[in-house]
Amino acid sequence: MARLDPPVRARAQRLTTETLRHLGALDALLGQHLAHMPPLPVLNVLRIAAYELLAGEAAHGVVNSAVTQIAAMPRHNRAKGMANAVLRKVAGAGMSLADLPASRIPEWLRDPLVMAWGDEIVAACEAVQSRPAPLDLTPREPSTTKTLAETLNATVLPTGTLRIADNVQVTALPGYETGEWWAQDAAAAIPVRVLNPQQGEKVLDLCAAPGGKTMQLAAAGARVTALDISAPRSERIAANLARTGLSARTVTGDALEFTETGWDAILLDAPCSATGTLRRHPDLPHARDGSEIGALIALQSRMIDHALSLLKPGGRLVYCTCSLIPDEGEVQAEEAIARHPGLTADRAALDLPGLDPDWITEEGGLRLRPDLWSDLGGMDGFYVVALRRPR
Structure with missing residues (x-):
């Protein structure tokens, strides 16, 4: 990962993070088109490709890239035909990320949380965690909160934190270099x-x-x-x-x-x-x-x-x-x-x-x-x- 150019590294990190966020739901979706789960290296390519398709990436490019990656695996290259067929079915279903159910927290963590709060609350937590987190900022001077909110196009939360819902580069935001706020x-x-x-x-x-x-x-x-x-x-x-x-x-x-x-x-x-x-x-x-x-x-x-x-x-x-x-x-x-x-x-x-x-x-x-x-x-x-x- 460190050898990648910054834009490529950022994309790889995003794809990995978001695939893991939806892992359970992606596996369930792929399972509808698989007779049995393939070896892990192949499955991981399918998972990432399925995420890209649901995120709206062009199907032709995503499928071709995934098939090329699997074809380059000496031990698993025979799976390229299966991968092509499965991903084309995913693409043809016309689904988006919004159609995916929230992935369940792994049982080692879910069980004690259900014991503490009940299944309904844990399911509500899972629903929130299925979405990327917004960017929250703490103003250095509380008196500047309203002005900063207008400058940054941010929402002021009930506790005074500023929230930016859009995907932005933190260091490029107004006020970063002058230390008017910090991410928190x-x-x-x-x-x-x-x-x-x-x-x-x-x-x-x-x-x-x-x-x-x-x-x-x-x-x-x-x-x-x-x-x-x-x-x-x-x-x-x-x-x-x-x-x-x-x-x-x-x-x-x-x-x-x-x-x-x-x-x-x-x-x-x-x-x-x-x-x-x-x-x-x-x-x-x-x-x-x-x-x-x-x-x-x-x-x-x-x-x-x-x-x-x-x-x-x-x-x-x-x-x-x-x-x-x-x-x-x-x-x-x-x-x-x-x-x-x-x-x-x-x-x-x-x-x-x-x-x-x-x-x-x-x-x-x-x-x-x-x-x-x-x-x-x-x-x-x-x-x-x-x-x-x-x-």
């Missing part, structure tokens, strides 16, 4: 709003890369330290701060080994399964099988306990994960409160413009799902809770 999903922008940083407060952003939340904290006037375990990711935070003209201290290191205390507030966006980002990364559920989640849950618990030890008495910790799995969200909050006498979930922190009270969970956190705001394009899955240490 609407759900990912909510944890800092829940933390509500104040002018001059000493705030620690743990696991800070790529820096969207760090920039939100700095823009609010807090004295921010952004910590990340990766040196290249820390450099990316610094570059984003420089572009936006914001200031924060960056530190490279392990969050569990960081020992500075006396923080007014800490934001912990903990390592997680990232299952809330499937509409941006439809490859994720196919690249994983859930076996890593147990270790992540244990790490999250340790990080919560360590972060609490760094706070001032009365300080607040916002814990969040871009996960749909309750064990990485609601359960972590419940168990942290049980482990730490006097620790409370601050429900008042969730009383913010654009947040529906129905999103507040039993233990006092905020559950964000892809199907919320489905009429506006949805959002990433996130869990957010504000924990306050006793004075």
Whole structure:
């Protein structure tokens, strides 16, 4: 992939991503015309070609290209005739992507989500994830939101995030070079709003890369330290701060080994399964099988306990994960409160413009799902809770 010219690489990435987004539905469609599933290399060519046909690409070019690719496979070139016949049937059906049903999330992830919310809600999440994610932007200065929306032809979401539905090149948009905004999903922008940083407060952003939340904290006037375990990711935070003209201290290191205390507030966006980002990364559920989640849950618990030890008495910790799995969200909050006498979930922190009270969970956190705001394009899955240490 790296050897490809940028335009070709971008097209290859788009085809791969969108084929994976519709994988289940494409397999079902191809299965209608196949006596049996072909070898995986052949099947993958058929999948991508079927996506191209449904996306409106010229049938003649798509079919010829697919047949040529299969003919060049020494072990599978006999399948070229079958591929030609199958793809011509797909093309002749006159279908488009809009006719495809939403692909189901793989069972390793779907089962716990159905257990948590029921099949109807999970199906609604799958429907949103079957569409490409829009581009969300966080303005550096909230006072410029309306002007930026007009300049960028963007919609202002209920929480103040700007949303652009069209497929655009981010770096070419007005205001990018001058740092007037940064790309950040609407759900990912909510944890800092829940933390509500104040002018001059000493705030620690743990696991800070790529820096969207760090920039939100700095823009609010807090004295921010952004910590990340990766040196290249820390450099990316610094570059984003420089572009936006914001200031924060960056530190490279392990969050569990960081020992500075006396923080007014800490934001912990903990390592997680990232299952809330499937509409941006439809490859994720196919690249994983859930076996890593147990270790992540244990790490999250340790990080919560360590972060609490760094706070001032009365300080607040916002814990969040871009996960749909309750064990990485609601359960972590419940168990942290049980482990730490006097620790409370601050429900008042969730009383913010654009947040529906129905999103507040039993233990006092905020559950964000892809199907919320489905009429506006949805959002990433996130869990957010504000924990306050006793004075």
